[in-house]
Amino acid sequence: MKHVSLLCRYPVKGLSAETLSSVSLKIGQGFPSDRRYAIANGEWVFDAAGFVPRPKTDYLALVKYERLAALSTSYSDSDEMLRVRERAGQTQQFHLGSEVDRVRFSDFMLRVFEGTPLPGRPELVGADGIRFTDVSVYSPALMNAISLINLATLRDLGRAMGAELDPLRFRANVYFDNGMPWSELEWLDREVMIGNARARIVRQTRRCAATNVNPATAQRDLGIPQALAKHFGHVFCGVYAEIASDGYVELGDEIGPL
Incomplete structure (x- = not known):
């Protein structure tokens, strides 16, 4: 089952996630109230x-x-x-x-x-x-991009590292599980449906030292970019999408490429 597992916003860049049960997405706009400050x-x-x-x-x-x-x-x-x-x-x-x-x-x-x-x-x-999205430095459109993470990918990364990874380390907006690790990296330049909203995958997410921080302990306890490079030959985990049509997304909705 390809489904949305978690929806998060981060009203203040760098501060904690807020989980949501549903969200309305608008064409050309980002995740509501995400990185507003x-x-x-x-x-x-x-x-x-x-x-x-x-x-x-x-x-x-x-x-x-x-x-x-x-x-x-x-x-x-x-x-x-x-x-x-x-x-x-x-x-x-x-x-x-x-x-x-x-x-x-x-x-x-x-x-x-x-x-x-x-x-x-x-x-x-x-x-x-x-x-204040990380990728806003690349284009005005990316200022309003939303981020997606595949939980299957995190399980595979955790397996390689010998650690259970808290998904909140990755500070995404939409977490989903399609059972196929790394498949989202193949969606670049393709359109996907998220609930009944349409989005275009525009960028893979380059990971930095922020993911090394454990959100439960506030300790820097892992080396995730280093592990990605070592085990998979790259430092990408997750993707960015631009919203291409208005739509509504709630937990359990299907997600996948068109």
Whole structure:
């Protein structure tokens, strides 16, 4: 059975996943509220009007800052409220439309990373029409791409590594299982159906050190890009898709190439 197993969004780049039971996809748009915000690393000034997509290293992200994985977050679209729970159990709320709360969030990040050198003062950034996807640096269309991961591929990678891999390491939007590891890499330049939405596979996902972070422990405990290169001769795991038609996707829906 080729089915959708998990749907995730990441309202703030680098922070935790939110799981969904269903999602409406729109042509030319990304996963709703995915990577809507990011945490600039303080080394540059965000200007929404003149924004040019920047590499992930210009933000606080798991590729360099695994401590982010110790924060459990949830975001409410209706009131722009971000709730952040620390491992100790303390929860704070930040209204992301409020300049005062954005400053509070910056102060909070400085406390979270106390003792860790940062390039500057972290700043929560975001604006309508901007998504902070990793591949946004390649084209405006890819800013709105969604990411897909085949759970069969993760099982095969885990088998090669002798480890059970938490799928959330890979921070995808759509996780599916078709029982055929690596088959999604062959979908490049093809159209697929995801539920009743149509999408075009436009890029394979090059993996970086962010996947080495265990989302359960916030520890960097594996070498996934290295394992991909060693066992499979490449560093790709998953694909990016651009939405080609409006549609609705829910858990259990079928997925596959046309």
